[in-house]
Amino acid sequence: MYHTLCEYVTHHNSGTQSRLLTDHVHGIARRKMNFTISMLQIRALGNQEHNAVKGLEACRKAKALGADLAVFPELWNIGMAQVPVDPEERQRWIKRGIGHDSDFVKRFAGLARELDLNIAITYLERYEPLPRNTVSILNKQGEMALTYSKVFICNFGSEELANAEPNAASLGCDLLCSPGESFPVATLNTNEGEVKVGAMICADREFPEPATQLMRNGAELIIIPNSCTWDEIRTAGLKTRAVENLVGVAMTNYPAPQNNGTSQAHTCVAWKNNEMAETLVARAAEKEEILLARFDLDALRAFRKQEQWRLNYRLARTAYNAENRLPRLSV
Numbered sequence: 001m002y003h004t005l006c007e008y009v010t011h012h013n014s015g016t017q018s019r020l021l022t023d024h025v026h027g028i029a030r031r032k033m034n035f036t037i038s039m040l041q042i043r044a045l046g047n048q049e050h051n052a053v054k055g056l057e058a059c060r061k062a063k064a065l066g067a068d069l070a071v072f073p074e075l076w077n078i079g080m081a082q083v084p085v086d087p088e089e090r091q092r093w094i095k096r097g098i099g100h101d102s103d104f105v106k107r108f109a110g111l112a113r114e115l116d117l118n119i120a121i122t123y124l125e126r127y128e129p130l131p132r133n134t135v136s137i138l139n140k141q142g143e144m145a146l147t148y149s150k151v152f153i154c155n156f157g158s159e160e161l162a163n164a165e166p167n168a169a170s171l172g173c174d175l176l177c178s179p180g181e182s183f184p185v186a187t188l189n190t191n192e193g194e195v196k197v198g199a200m201i202c203a204d205r206e207f208p209e210p211a212t213q214l215m216r217n218g219a220e221l222i223i224i225p226n227s228c229t230w231d232e233i234r235t236a237g238l239k240t241r242a243v244e245n246l247v248g249v250a251m252t253n254y255p256a257p258q259n260n261g262t263s264q265a266h267t268c269v270a271w272k273n274n275e276m277a278e279t280l281v282a283r284a285a286e287k288e289e290i291l292l293a294r295f296d297l298d299a300l301r302a303f304r305k306q307e308q309w310r311l312n313y314r315l316a317r318t319a320y321n322a323e324n325r326l327p328r329l330s331v
Contacts, residue, residue: 033192033297035221038067039252039263041284041291044079048096051079052104056111059119061290068190069118071252073259074202074227075133075173077104077123080254083157083175085166094176097124097131100144105136113142118188120199122225125149130178135199135225137186145188149180150201151210173202173227183213195220195297202226205241205251206234215245216315220304221295224251230262239279242266246304246311248281248295261286265293269303 040058045051055076062070074080077098084090098104108121118139125134132149139145153174160170185198198219204210205224214222222241228234230253242249250265265281282293304311 034294035190035192035195035297036066036068036292036294037221037223037250037265038062038065038070039250039265039282039284039291039293040070040072041252041255041261041263041289042073043255043258043288044073044076046079048077048098048104051076052107055121056107058290059108059111059115059117062292063115063117065290065292067117067292069120069137069188069197069223071120071223071250072122072135072225073252073254074122074225075124076121076225080173080227080258082168083171083173085161085168085171090176094131097126099126100136100147105138109138109142109144112138112140116140118145120223120225122201124177127178130176132180133174133177133201134180135201135223137188137197137199137223139186139188146184146186146197146199148182148184148199148201150174150177150204151180151183152204152207153177153179154203155179183210183217185214185217185219193297197221197223200224202228205249206237208241208244211241211245211247211249212314215247215311219245219247220297220300221248221250224249226251226253226263227259228253229260235262235264238264239266242268242279243270244310244314246300246307248300250281250293253284255284255288256286261289263291265291265295267295267300269296269299 042058059070078096108119112119120135120137122135125132134149136144137146154172155174157171157175160166185196187194188197196218198214200210238249246268248267253259253261253263255261261284264283266279267281270279271277282291284291
């Protein structure tokens with residue numbers, strides 16, 4: 001029991017200070033509700049086994065730093081291996097797809113139970129006619145709380161393959177993938193309460209529809225496994241997805257030299273006391289690192305309530321568009 005109306009508990013994570021606020025509700029101390037996402041900006045190794053071992057160790061480090069959810073970059077099991085130009089190599093790439101019941105996924109499920117940690121593991125998922133670019137959120141019980149497959153796939157480049165000497169750099173990373181079909185949202189439990197989390201993957205965030213559908217499905221936070229060269233235009237888009245849907249967003253990218261890191265998280269709380277507020281929660285450099293983003297869910301939810309008219313307007317408009325037969329994504 002706390003003996004004052006408000007107490008601040010100060011602790012250290014990687015040399016940074018953060019504060020946990022408690023208050024009294026009906027005479028009982030209530031901890032301020034935070035949710036900490038760890039963006040595992042780590043370098044992929046040569047094969048699935050090496051990636052598994054490195055990924056498991058990264059999750060242990062994230063837990064030690066205080067994470068509630070650890071998020072991998074895109075297609076971690078194959079290290080975001082490029083689509084080959086050679087036909088036989090392309091078939092081998094396709095066969096690298098794994099199932100939900102694979103040893104790779106099971107090892108992370110077991111670690112989630114052991115560490116009491118939610119883990120968002122990414123992998124090339126075995127699927128017909130072509131594999132899928134997938135992320136599964138494993139909850140603290142090691143159960144598959146959510147599985148999402150990239151909908152806005154980068155499947156360009158088929159014309160390039162018809163050339164005598166195709167340029168691999170002109171092939172979309174999802175050229176050999178099937179698209180996903182829906183945007184599920186999972187409820188994750190923490191010691192402080194529940195939070196609703198959805199997922200997008202890389203190029204999904206460059207279009208308004210995926211985040212809009214997740215907002216309609218109840219998401220409060222959206223995780224984004226990613227693999228691309230990050231720039232300020234993409235930062236602007238990420239911030240826009242957060243504010244327009246009143247959600248928090250957390251993007252995990254590969255470090256240099258594979259990509260250029262810059263993993264980051266933003267809250268939707270863009271104004272405080274009628275003044276512009278900084279939405280950036282955390283941002284990495286280009287090097288390999290484990291980045292923590294602590295989302296103040298109390299503040300996020302209060303802002304959503306304050307700005308409910310925005311959500312009401314967007315919900316009404318997206319429903320209106322659907323009725324007028326404009327393209328709409330599956331629920």
